[in-house]
Amino acid sequence: MSTETAIWFVRGLPRALPGIVLAVLLFCQPAPLHAQSKSDTPLPDSAPGSASATQATASVAPAAEQQPAASATAAPDKAPVPDMLMVKSVISTALQFLQPRTLEAHSYRDFTLWGLASLSALDPSLSFDSRGANIQLLSGQTSLLSRPAPTDGSADDWAQIAVDFLDTARAHSLAVRTTSREELVQAFFDELFNHLDPYSRYIGPTSATSDRAARVGGEADIGVSLGQSGRYLVVSAINANGPAWTAAIDTGDRLLSVNNRLTAGKTPETVMEWLRGEEDTPVVLRLLPPGQRRARTVTLRRAKTPPETVFAFASGSIVVLRVTAFSSDTAEEMSQYLDQAVQDTHLKGLIIDLRGNRGGVLQQAVTAAALLLDRGVAAVTSGRDSQANHIWAVQGGDMTNGLPIAILVDGRTASAAEILAAALADHRRAVVIGSATLGKGLVQTVAQLPDEGELFVTWSRVIAPLRWPLQGLGVMPQVCTSLGAADVEKNLHDLAEGQVANQAAITASRNARFPIPVSQIMSIRKTCPAALGTDRDVNVARSVLENPQWYKTAINAIPDDAVTAPQISAAP
Numbered sequence: 001m002s003t004e005t006a007i008w009f010v011r012g013l014p015r016a017l018p019g020i021v022l023a024v025l026l027f028c029q030p031a032p033l034h035a036q037s038k039s040d041t042p043l044p045d046s047a048p049g050s051a052s053a054t055q056a057t058a059s060v061a062p063a064a065e066q067q068p069a070a071s072a073t074a075a076p077d078k079a080p081v082p083d084m085l086m087v088k089s090v091i092s093t094a095l096q097f098l099q100p101r102t103l104e105a106h107s108y109r110d111f112t113l114w115g116l117a118s119l120s121a122l123d124p125s126l127s128f129d130s131r132g133a134n135i136q137l138l139s140g141q142t143s144l145l146s147r148p149a150p151t152d153g154s155a156d157d158w159a160q161i162a163v164d165f166l167d168t169a170r171a172h173s174l175a176v177r178t179t180s181r182e183e184l185v186q187a188f189f190d191e192l193f194n195h196l197d198p199y200s201r202y203i204g205p206t207s208a209t210s211d212r213a214a215r216v217g218g219e220a221d222i223g224v225s226l227g228q229s230g231r232y233l234v235v236s237a238i239n240a241n242g243p244a245w246t247a248a249i250d251t252g253d254r255l256l257s258v259n260n261r262l263t264a265g266k267t268p269e270t271v272m273e274w275l276r277g278e279e280d281t282p283v284v285l286r287l288l289p290p291g292q293r294r295a296r297t298v299t300l301r302r303a304k305t306p307p308e309t310v311f312a313f314a315s316g317s318i319v320v321l322r323v324t325a326f327s328s329d330t331a332e333e334m335s336q337y338l339d340q341a342v343q344d345t346h347l348k349g350l351i352i353d354l355r356g357n358r359g360g361v362l363q364q365a366v367t368a369a370a371l372l373l374d375r376g377v378a379a380v381t382s383g384r385d386s387q388a389n390h391i392w393a394v395q396g397g398d399m400t401n402g403l404p405i406a407i408l409v410d411g412r413t414a415s416a417a418e419i420l421a422a423a424l425a426d427h428r429r430a431v432v433i434g435s436a437t438l439g440k441g442l443v444q445t446v447a448q449l450p451d452e453g454e455l456f457v458t459w460s461r462v463i464a465p466l467r468w469p470l471q472g473l474g475v476m477p478q479v480c481t482s483l484g485a486a487d488v489e490k491n492l493h494d495l496a497e498g499q500v501a502n503q504a505a506i507t508a509s510r511n512a513r514f515p516i517p518v519s520q521i522m523s524i525r526k527t528c529p530a531a532l533g534t535d536r537d538v539n540v541a542r543s544v545l546e547n548p549q550w551y552k553t554a555i556n557a558i559p560d561d562a563v564t565a566p567q568i569s570a571a572p
Contacts, residue, residue, distance in 0.1 A: 082170075082179075082180065082181035082184055083181055084163050084166070084167060086181065086450060086451055087162075087163055087166065087181060087184065087185060088159045088160060088162070088163045089159075089450045089451075090185055090449050090450055090451050090453070091112075091115070091158075091159040091162050091163070091185075091188065092155045092156045092158075092159035093155075093447070093449050093450055094111075094189070094202070094447075094449060094455050095108050095111055095112070095155035095158055095159060096155040097447045097455055097457065098111055098455075098457055099111070099155070100384070100385055101383070101384070101385045101388070101445060101457050101459040102196060102200070102384070102457060102458070102459065103197065103383060103384065103442075103458055103459065103460075103461070104384075105384065106195075108150075108153060108154075108155055108157075108158040109149060109153075109158065110195070111158070111192055112158040112159075112161060112162050113128065113130055113135070114191055114192045114194070114195045115162060115188040115189065115191055115192040116128060116162060116165055116166075116188070116191075117191045118184075118187035118188045118190065118191040119137070119165065119166070119169045119173075119176060121187060121191060122169075122173070122175050122176050122179060122187060123169070123173040123175040123176055125139055125140060125173070126138070126139055126144075126169055126172075126173060126176075128165075130149070133148060133149065134146045134147060134148050134149065135147050135148075135149055135161065135165075137165050137168055137169065139172060139173075144168050144169070144172055145164065145165060145168040147161055147164060147165070149161075162188070166184065166188075181451075182204050182205070182451075185202070185204070185451065185453070186202065186204055189201070189202030189455075190202070196458070197442060197458045199440070199442050199444055199456065199458050200444065200456055200457050200458045201455075201456050202449075202453060202454070202455055202456075203453055203454045203455075203456065204451075204453050205451055205452040205453045208448075208452060208453050208454040209452065211454070219276045219277075219304070220276065220277060220278060220279035220280070220281070220302035220303055220304050220305075221242070221272075221275050221276045221277075221302055221303075221305060222242055222243045222244045222275055222283055222285075222300045222302060222303075222305075223238065223239035223241060223242010223243055223244045223245060223303070223305040224237065224238050224239065224242065224244045224249065224275070225237040225238075225239075225272075226255065226268040226271055226272055227268060228267075228268060229254075231264075232254045232255075233254065233255045233263045233266065233268055233271055234251075234252055234253060234254050234255065235249060235250065235251050235252065235253045235255060235287075236251060237251060237308075238250075238251060239305050239307075239308045240308055240310070240329075240333045240336060240337075241305050241306050241307075241308060241329045241332070241333065242303065242305040243300045243301060243302070243303050243305075244300060247298055247300055248296065248298055249285070249287065249298060250289065252289070252290045253287045253288065253289050253290070254287065254288040254289075254290075255271065255285060255286075255287060256286040256287065256288055256295055257285070257286040258271060258274040258275060258283065258284070258285060258286075259274070259283060259284050260284070261274060275302075276302070277302050278302065279302055279303060279304055280301050280302065280303070281301065281302050282299055282300070282301055282302075283299070283300050283301070283302060284297060284298075284299050285297070285298045285299075285300070306327045306328045306329045307325075307327055308333065309323060309324050309325045309326065309327050309329075309330045309333060309360075310322070310323050310324075310330060310333035310334050310337060311324070312337040312340075312341070314341075314344075315542070317344075317346050317347060317348040317349070318347075318348060318349045318350070318351060318542060318545060318546075319337075319341040319344075319347060319349075319350050319351070320350075320351040320353060320538070321334060321337055321338075321350065321351070321352050321353065322353040323352060323353065323354055323357055323368075323417070324356070324357055325357060325358065325359070325360045326357070326359060326360030326361045326362075326364040326365050326368075326416040326417065327360055327361060327364070328361060328364065329364075330360070330361070330364040330368065331364045331367035331368045331370075331371065334368050334371060335371055335399070338350075338371060338399045338400060339399070341400075342399065342400055342401070342403070347403065348404070348545060348546065349403060349404040349405065349406065349542075349545030349546070350400060350403050350404070350405045350406070350545075351405075351406050351407075351408060351538065351541045351542075351545070352405060352406070352407045352408070352420075352430070353407075353408045353538075354407060354408060354409050354413045354417040354420065354421060355408050355409060355410040355412065355413060355434065355532075355533035355537065356410065356412045356413070356533070357412075357413055357414070357416075357417035358412060358413075358414045358415065358417070358438075359414045359415025359416040359417055359418075359440065360415070360416050361416060362379075362381075362415075362416050362419065362443060364416065365378075365379075365416035365417065365419040365420045365423075366378045366379065366392045366394065366419070366423075367394075368420050369394055369419075369420055369423040369424060370394035370395075370396060371398075371399050372398055372399065372400060372405065372424060372429055372430075373394055373398060373423070373424070373427055373429055374395070374396075374397055374398050375393075375394065375395040375396075376393065376394065376395075376427055376465065377391055377392065377393050377465045378392045378393070378394050378419070378423040378465065379392045379419050379422070379423060379462055379463065379464065379465070380392065380462070380463040381443050381460040381461065381462055381463070382460055382461050382463060383443075383459045383460030383461065384459070385459055385460075388443070388445070388459045388460035389460070398429075404431075404545050404548075404551050405424065405429060405430035405431070406430065406431050406432075406433055406541035406544055406545055407420075407421050407424060407425070407430045407431070407432045407433065408433055408434050408533060408537045408538065408541060409421055409432055409433070409434040409435065409437050409475060409477060409533075410434050410435050410437070410482075410530070410531060410532055410533035410537075411435050411436065411437065411438060411482075411529075411530025411531050411532060412438060412532070413434070413437040413438060413474075413475070414437065414438035414439075414440040415438075415440045415441075417437075418437050418438070418439075418440065418441065418462075418470050418474060418475050419462060419464075419470070421437065421475045422464040422465070422470060422475050423464070423465060425475065425478070425558055426464055426465035426466045426510070426558060427465060428555045428556070428558050428560075431478050431479065431541075431544055431551060431554040431555060432475055432476075432477040432478055432479075433477055433478070433479045433481060433537055433540050433541050433544065434477050434479075434480075434481055434482070434533055434537050435477065435480065435481065435482035435528055435529060435530050435531045435533075436474045436475070436476055436477070436482075436525045436528050436529060436530045437474035437475045437530070438474055438530065439470065439471060439472045439473055439474030439521075439525075440470070440471070440474075441461060441462040441469055441470025441471030441472070441473075442458045442460070442461060442462070442471055443458065443459060443460040443461070443462060444456040444457060444458050444459070445457055445459045461514065463514070466510045466558075466559060467513065468509060468510050468511070468512045468513065469512065469513070469514040469516065471514075472516060472518070472521045473509055473512060473516065473521055473524060473525070474525065474530070475509075476502065476505050476506050476509040476524065476525075476527075476528060477502065477528055478500055478502065478506060478554040478555075478557045478558070479491055479492075479495070479500075479502070479540055479544065479554060480501070480502050480527070480528035481533075481534070481536055481537050481540055482528055482529055482530070482531035483528070483529070485536065487501075488536060488540060491540075492540070492543060492550070495544070495547075495550040495553050495554060496547075496549075496550060498549075498553050499553070500553060500554060500557040502527060502528055502557075503557055504527070505524050505527035505528060506557050506558065507559070508523075508524050509524050510558070510559050512524070
């Protein structure tokens, strides 16, 4: 999600993971979508978010030269003086990271002047004049500071220029002077990224720390959730990624004590704190299973547990996997549930529910595709930096041996979730049901900055197996459910007649090639407008899976060259 200088490769996947992924990247999460709204708004975070970010470094130059003192009329300032050496280090590191990686080429000068426009946002009386050989900071018509623009300067030279102007602005403007270091840096990057795509961004230290914890697991615990049942605390859920998953613990067990501390009279929140602690330290639980009189003792070791993202349940002869995001263990969770599901000899189909899934780790989406494809290209990423260009191929074998699959999507399905849906649809491995997805087909790489903040920089575009770009278009379903109940009934009737009502839009989306005019994107998407998912989607998926001829008709709506590897050049 932020910029990252490393590419990860899948190593030592569990036996249950047959797919081998050739390369790994982070994929960020876009913003939520209101029903049938525009599809280009970012969250990120997403995800939008996975693998540890590479620590970027920068040399710290001498402090910026002393600026003129504040005027005598300026109000006294009690705000702490920002650490301008840190500000310079952050800006220099960011410039070095941005320059070779953005989708379109920009200079250090561009980035620096865009960022310095934050001073005008903080204090409208301040402005810049960069038309001549020098760059000037003005207050009204008065020049506060003039500096020659570095010719072919380094990132460090331009970072020093930025700090000089920030220091001068602090000396002359109360609004700037009372801005904290974190606010100053945030404002600088907010203005800079206003000139780039909607997904590139800077995340400050506090938010970045919590985001990293959400991606890879925060404080160590044992991976259970607790609830209240009458006077007792009970295990309400067990995280498939945590230490408790393979232990002799079941939902419904009463938790009597933690490390000999009795839980009677305590709240779930209090006892959850007892379960947290240093990684790899022991936790001794006293548990009483329902209907039994004899308690048992279980000893576990705490671990950092990524959030659970896959939830499974059986509905008759169909298994539903609800995938809420793509974190660092999502594919492994899917593998575990698939391994259990295929043991059922009466299983007729699988529903993968990606509605509301705003993405996460790109590698996990590709690995998830590898669980269900025998071989082939899952996606292609293309950017200016050679490290951003990859053909993401998988091989190894379909865990389900060709079990019919329906994928549910809606207008909030984005990024990594769209990659999985597009890969399975283009390979005629699944029927996509719902509405047009968000259309977030840009990949971010992540850098951790010296202030512990993170920089998310878009550095590549995603191309689906049939060579069409995800960005803007999104995934067009084979069965559309966003136009109302009457339209859904017509779609199912057409399937029974061997036809796909949405065929023209499906074909048009698969024939599209980058760059696509906005008018063409809108024309395709309006045939099945983005909307929020409903219970109707599940009912349609069940009908399609239970009617083999309907399923075959929907699968065949996809052009038949999905196995052809895309041949594309790096994005301009």
